[in-house]
Amino acid sequence: MIRRGKREGETAASAAKTRYMPFGYKLMFSYMALTLVPVLLFGYFANSILVESVRKQTSGSVQTALRQMKDNIEYRMKDTVRLSDMIYYDNAIAARLRHYESGWYSYESTTQYVQPKFESVLKATNRRIWLSVYLRNETLSEVYSMYGNTDPLTYAGQSFDVYHLRRIADRPWYRAFPPERYGETMQWRQVERDEEFGNISLLRRLVDTSMIGRQQSDFGFIRLTVKLSDLFETVVPDFGEGTSVRIDDADGRTLFATGGSEAGMASADGEERYLTVEEPLHGDDWRLVARIPKAWIEKDALKVKLLTVAIGSVCFLLFLVVGAVLSRYFARRVTRIVTVLESFRHGDFRRRIRFKGRDEFQTISQSINSMAEHIDELIRQVYVTSLKKKEAELEALQAQINPHFLYNTLSSISRLAKFGRVEQLHRMVSDLASFYRLSLNEGRTIIPIANELEQAKAYLDIQKAKYVDRLGVLFEVEPELLRYETVKLILQPFLENVLKHAWCGDRVHIRVTGRRVGTDIEFRIIDDGVGMTRDTLQRITAHDRREGETGYGVYNVHQRILLHYGKPYGIAIHSRLGVGTTVVIRIPCVLRSAPEKTDASAEAG
Structure with missing residues (x-):
């Protein structure tokens, strides 16, 4: 709980460092937007209209010239056809x-x-x-x-x-x-x-x-x-400097090109810099294509652009000075209020603010001062109450371990004693003692991961005495995880659920894995049992503690992890009917605060 409170405090401190736009700047930019934007829009539309007009005029002139070239070319082509007709x-x-x-x-x-x-x-x-x-x-x-x-x-x-x-x-x-x-x-x-x-x-x-x-x-x-x-003698690019004309065939190959440094080539990377005008030739098989540099077309429009930029720059500087003066005048009191509120945000409720005069700001300052006094006291009371409530909830949740486990285990011990299986009886009693020793853990909520794994293994060893070869267990945990700690009893409830609900036939196999994922630790409990339907899975993962639905396993573990580490952590369940179920438990990597006693010393104690 203390660690979570520290994390929330760090989050608040980080949020406090977030930059924002002061109220005075907002006033200044609003004023500038009302004056500068219309000027810029006017210049933009004037420039667009001029460029479009020049472009249409140029395109029309080029189209007329291309039609004249087309007529001359087709005349020469028809003259050649006429010569072939003399034989044909x-x-x-x-x-x-x-x-x-x-x-x-x-x-x-x-x-x-x-x-x-x-x-x-x-x-x-x-x-x-x-x-x-x-x-x-x-x-x-x-x-x-x-x-x-x-x-x-x-x-x-x-x-x-x-x-x-x-x-x-x-x-x-x-x-x-x-x-x-x-x-x-x-x-x-x-x-x-x-x-x-x-x-x-x-x-x-x-x-x-x-x-x-x-x-x-x-x-x-x-x-x-x-x-x-x-x-193509009449194909002459006389539209201006840098223009070119080419003739492409039906396959897109250039038959003839003249003018320009890129004559005859359809430059894909340079098309945006050119105005392209086409005219069909020889039916629709050939294309007469003229390319005119847009820079040459828009050279007059450039003057308008420069003039627009100059006017906009002058207006910007003028409005900047005027806006700064006005914003400083109107924002001075707002800045003082923001400064006091920022101190409240950092947890310092001792700051006070006072304004002279009888206006809205004077009323605001009195209200803020009164609110600060009440909030400071209220936060102290609520924070302490919240901590106590969460600790009580944690203790109540941990007290919900199914008592039937003890009853069933004692019944198994009684049967072993009745049939004289002393070795199995001794091993089961030792595992039961180890399980409850680790469960009690001197009343501590946080335990080393090594102890959690030892408790889970003790539980499964007790169950193996009951199910013998029908139960298969495999642990695959990275040794690195033994350096960290966890909330206790996060594995055993799900192992118990497997043995209660997952049997498919007379055998079930359980695989427990543990690995580090970035700054988190991820445990997986995987079984090859009967699995769950989609409705059952949705009902369980909703984490609603309805009687008889989710039971101890899901709700208890999830709530304990949430109470201690916060919302980013908890459990997730994946299951397919007839295939099996996988429970994913995610907690943060937290190093052990102090060395724990060895098993030998613990037993001696």
């Missing part, structure tokens, strides 16, 4: 290309029809372009140039080559080409070495138009290659 829809050249006849006919078709047609396609534009035609008809000769490791567009400017289709039959990009829809199926892709040379190709099949409406068959493949820089 030409039935005469198609008839020559799919006619299988070698010799003079093949030579004539190549020189008189095929090559002139391809040359006319190249002459229909002034852009650099490379036409590659792949034919299934291998009776027509291949016509191509040797470019080595050079870019065909750089090497020849405008040129065409004719190959047999087997050259690309196994290429992944050709095998993945989508099914033919006449007049619609085509792809813009970077194939072969296009990405290396900065090119892109328009890919398209050559189909037999005579089979329209029926199953179509392709007789060739067209590849028109152009420079990315020519196709």
